[in-house]
Amino acid sequence: MASKAQQQPLGLKIAVYGFIFIWIMMAAFPFAWTAWGSFKVELDFFSIADWTNAITGERTKMTHGSAFTLAGYEGAWIQEEFWRATINTGIVCVFVVCTSLTIGTLGGYALSRSGYRYTFWLLIAALIFRALPPATLVAGYMLPFFEWNVWGILPTAIIVLVAMNQPFTLWMLHSFFQNIPKELDESAKVDGCTQFQAFRFVIVPVMWPGVITTGLFSFLLAYNDLIVTSMLLSESNRTMVPAIAAFLGSTYNEGQVMFAVAAVVSATVPLFFLVMFFQRQIVSGLTAGAVKG
Amino acid sequence: MKHRTFFWFFLPTGLAMLLFIAFPIVSVITQSMFAPHESVLITVENCDPFGCKKETTIDQDATRELRDSKPLGRFVGLDVYLDRGHLAINEVAEAWRTSETMGDFWSRMGNLPFYRALAFTLTYTFVCTPFLIILGMMIALAVNSLTKSMKGFVIFLSLLPFTVTPLIGSLVLFWMIDSRGILGNFISWVAADPDLSIKASTPLMWIAIIIWGVWHSAPFAFVVFYAGLQTLPQDQIEAAQIDGATCWQQIKYVVVPHLMPLVTFVALIQLMDNFRVFEPIVGFNAEAHATTLSWIIFNDLGGETRQLSAASATSVLTILGVAILLSPVLVRTWRDFKGKR
Numbered sequence: 301m302a303s304k305a306q307q308q309p310l311g312l313k314i315a316v317y318g319f320i321f322i323w324i325m326m327a328a329f330p331f332a333w334t335a336w337g338s339f340k341v342e343l344d345f346f347s348i349a350d351w352t353n354a355i356t357g358e359r360t361k362m363t364h365g366s367a368f369t370l371a372g373y374e375g376a377w378i379q380e381e382f383w384r385a386t387i388n389t390g391i392v393c394v395f396v397v398c399t400s401l402t403i404g405t406l407g408g409y410a411l412s413r414s415g416y417r418y419t420f421w422l423l424i425a426a427l428i429f430r431a432l433p434p435a436t437l438v439a440g441y442m443l444p445f446f447e448w449n450v451w452g453i454l455p456t457a458i459i460v461l462v463a464m465n466q467p468f469t470l471w472m473l474h475s476f477f478q479n480i481p482k483e484l485d486e487s488a489k490v491d492g493c494t495q496f497q498a499f500r501f502v503i504v505p506v507m508w509p510g511v512i513t514t515g516l517f518s519f520l521l522a523y524n525d526l527i528v529t530s531m532l533l534s535e536s537n538r539t540m541v542p543a544i545a546a547f548l549g550s551t552y553n554e555g556q557v558m559f560a561v562a563a564v565v566s567a568t569v570p571l572f573f574l575v576m577f578f579q580r581q582i583v584s585g586l587t588a589g590a591v592k593g
Numbered sequence: 594m595k596h597r598t599f600f601w602f603f604l605p606t607g608l609a610m611l612l613f614i615a616f617p618i619v620s621v622i623t624q625s626m627f628a629p630h631e632s633v634l635i636t637v638e639n640c641d642p643f644g645c646k647k648e649t650t651i652d653q654d655a656t657r658e659l660r661d662s663k664p665l666g667r668f669v670g671l672d673v674y675l676d677r678g679h680l681a682i683n684e685v686a687e688a689w690r691t692s693e694t695m696g697d698f699w700s701r702m703g704n705l706p707f708y709r710a711l712a713f714t715l716t717y718t719f720v721c722t723p724f725l726i727i728l729g730m731m732i733a734l735a736v737n738s739l740t741k742s743m744k745g746f747v748i749f750l751s752l753l754p755f756t757v758t759p760l761i762g763s764l765v766l767f768w769m770i771d772s773r774g775i776l777g778n779f780i781s782w783v784a785a786d787p788d789l790s791i792k793a794s795t796p797l798m799w800i801a802i803i804i805w806g807v808w809h810s811a812p813f814a815f816v817v818f819y820a821g822l823q824t825l826p827q828d829q830i831e832a833a834q835i836d837g838a839t840c841w842q843q844i845k846y847v848v849v850p851h852l853m854p855l856v857t858f859v860a861l862i863q864l865m866d867n868f869r870v871f872e873p874i875v876g877f878n879a880e881a882h883a884t885t886l887s888w889i890i891f892n893d894l895g896g897e898t899r900q901l902s903a904a905s906a907t908s909v910l911t912i913l914g915v916a917i918l919l920s921p922v923l924v925r926t927w928r929d930f931k932g933k934r
Contacts, residue, residue: 348773
């Protein structure tokens, strides 16, 4: 393949590597910088005097005796009880992913196997729902949820996030199931299975790659959501992202920016590992057909 | 599949969407036509030796009773849409009549919250989208020419801005461009202006948020284009090389036309997604300089007084905006569907 004609000239090669280097710096450096700075005191992280202080941690040495300090983490996790938000995020993410995959696979499977015209209109409706900004729906939830007294608790937020996930899940799994040959479940039906049995014993064992990919995006949606969780959860039930948003309001003013920095770094860590382990699934999910979360 | 079986399979997901997406839309539209009750006033006549005075006070009990019995408020039709917080018909007409120049008119429009947010949302949407497509395309082309061992690592780091929570990403960038952060320091050193602060300047804030948007979404464009490049037929490239095309010509006449359907796809998706931009306004603490439609809704709903009808009216107007942006996607899907049959 690498014939002489396809070799790039040296100048171009340098330009390409230079560009990649700049992009990598843009993409990753902010996170590395913040992670490093989260172990410093505020005067080092936001150093007016000398920017190298942020690397060496001069002020941190003066205050805490060493160049690294866990003060920010201690403040965020223990004093401001960020652990509570972490547990809430865990609960929300697990339940959202499980529920939305369960009902989404059933629906997506049905859409891919039914040849009637209404499936097209259902998919179009899902596309329209997918396009709606979540913010526009939130106002509609408030009044009924207050009236029924279900505002502020985790199950409410979970079910709302599941519903908001459905349009994307359906599109993704619909196109995935269409790539599984129809003959598989049809032959099962010929052998006397009902449609559900055919789904349960023939399709379920082969559907995991697509389901895992879809599940990842459901997880990201639930984990990254700010507007639904901050509007529908009471203060004690907050998940991580609205908790960080709340830090900005309260602790910013009290000079505790480092609490927010530590919380931000803590919330990035799971995502970092997620991308590391599921890079292939994320890439294939982004490129799957003409759909994206 | 029989209608019956289809129905049972689709029921759970259909019900979830009906109850928590379709109904809320109806509920938002209804709420936007109601305004909160005004307080019930009672007039009491107090007589003292110096004569009788009529005093008007708020009847707390009656007000509470009215609010509890009709939580929706009172029907006002389209009034909420036309008030100062939304379309501001009177203010716009006033500004149109009294402004002498176009510039004056636009600056007065900029003081109305809805138009201010609409202006930034549209600018953000239509500036971010082309830039992120170009950046994504450049990254895809560059990564494609790397050796295999490096690709995985580069893709991993490239995905970070896209997968990390938008609020977190914007905070991380904001802390760096803060006047005390490393980039902020650097910028004011380059500009030789020690007082330069992004937080204090509207144009700089707009630029910063747009840069955040490109940074956040370029990885998506990159991944889609990169996947497209894998399907690029090698013989076309070889044919171009034999004809003596330079690298630039190969990209311009072979690669880009091959990726064009993906460019349309990314553009349509990103127009829809950028229109809902909201997190960076919170993260950059930018509401003094830039607001977006989603942020207005968030702001109206938050806090002590939940202004449901104001937020609902903005929601309906936002939905109309999304509908306009979405129409080309729908037309395209409809054509694809027709083509398949």
